[in-house]
Amino acid sequence: MNPVVVAVAITGSVPRKKDNPAVPITAAEQIESTHQAYEAGASLVHIHVRNGDESPSSDAERFAAVQAGVVRHCPGMIVQFSTGGRGRDPAQRGSSLYLKPDMASLSTGSVNFPTIVYENHTFFVRDLAAKMRDNGIRPEIEVFDLLHLHGALRLVEAGLLDDHPHVQFVMGVENALPADEHLLDLLLGELRRILPKATWTAAGIGRYQAPVMEWALQREANAVRTGLEDNIRVTKERLARNNAELVEIAGDMIARQGRRVATCDEARKILDLSGRRAV
Numbered sequence: 001m002n003p004v005v006v007a008v009a010i011t012g013s014v015p016r017k018k019d020n021p022a023v024p025i026t027a028a029e030q031i032e033s034t035h036q037a038y039e040a041g042a043s044l045v046h047i048h049v050r051n052g053d054e055s056p057s058s059d060a061e062r063f064a065a066v067q068a069g070v071v072r073h074c075p076g077m078i079v080q081f082s083t084g085g086r087g088r089d090p091a092q093r094g095s096s097l098y099l100k101p102d103m104a105s106l107s108t109g110s111v112n113f114p115t116i117v118y119e120n121h122t123f124f125v126r127d128l129a130a131k132m133r134d135n136g137i138r139p140e141i142e143v144f145d146l147l148h149l150h151g152a153l154r155l156v157e158a159g160l161l162d163d164h165p166h167v168q169f170v171m172g173v174e175n176a177l178p179a180d181e182h183l184l185d186l187l188l189g190e191l192r193r194i195l196p197k198a199t200w201t202a203a204g205i206g207r208y209q210a211p212v213m214e215w216a217l218q219r220e221a222n223a224v225r226t227g228l229e230d231n232i233r234v235t236k237e238r239l240a241r242n243n244a245e246l247v248e249i250a251g252d253m254i255a256r257q258g259r260r261v262a263t264c265d266e267a268r269k270i271l272d273l274s275g276r277r278a279v
């Protein structure tokens with residue numbers, strides 16, 4: 001049975017705590033929520049930090065606190081920092097990479113989001129990619145449009161990315177790519193044509209979380225993504241209790257597809273992180 005990495009995006013950049021109080025915000029809440037998700041089978045955590053009123057610390061201090069807590073309480077779990085964030089100052093977005101997380105998200109082009117243009121200028125993308133390479137951080141390429149795959153290929157050609165990056169297709173963001181099975185086939189076909197050694201996953205936003213996960217598993221995805229960043233509900237009527245509940249739901253779907261949830265060791269092998277520090 002081909003193991004599947006379960007990635008959990010615990011928080012996100014949109015203030016959703018008022019919609020679901022289970023969304024973890026403080027570093028302590030984020031560490032606790034990640035630990036619950038880890039116990040439920042998640043082997044990768046995708047982290048955004050927020051500077052709320054409750055804390056004067058910088059983004060880097062908050063990332064450092066969450067990273068340290070996850071390393072301590074969730075041995076082997078892959079730590080991935082977000083370098084995204086809607087409306088965030090571009091200079092801030094790569095400012096925590098010196099902490100050398102295992103992975104960091106990397107968008108390779110711009111896209112319309114619900115209320116803003118998510119700007120990723122070519123020079124900025126190259127600068128972030130170089131920072132990741134120089135810090136030994138494995139990028140996760142965020143694909144919000146077909147052209148972002150070609151943005152990744154250009155980074156490979158420039159020596160800023162290896163030839164087997166990990167790629168995430170993001171579907172169902174308002175004004176960006178719809179969650180559509182045919183579109184996933186189209187994206188996947190292009191990925192296999194131009195970056196045949198890449199590993200991949202797909203994220204469905206909101207009510208598309210489950211269907212996108214199912215389509216990805218049916219197409220032998222290396223990983224799936226869940227978590228309260230993308231979706232705060234279990235059903236239309238009921239909010240998710242926590243990130244762990246969403247991880248359990250992902251685990252059930254993985255089993256139904258005849259696969260199993262990867263351990264942290266397996267996840268590190270699948271995503272080519274085995275050579276990184278032992279935690």
Ligand code: MG
Nearest residue numbers: 012082084229
């Ligand atoms: Mg994110």
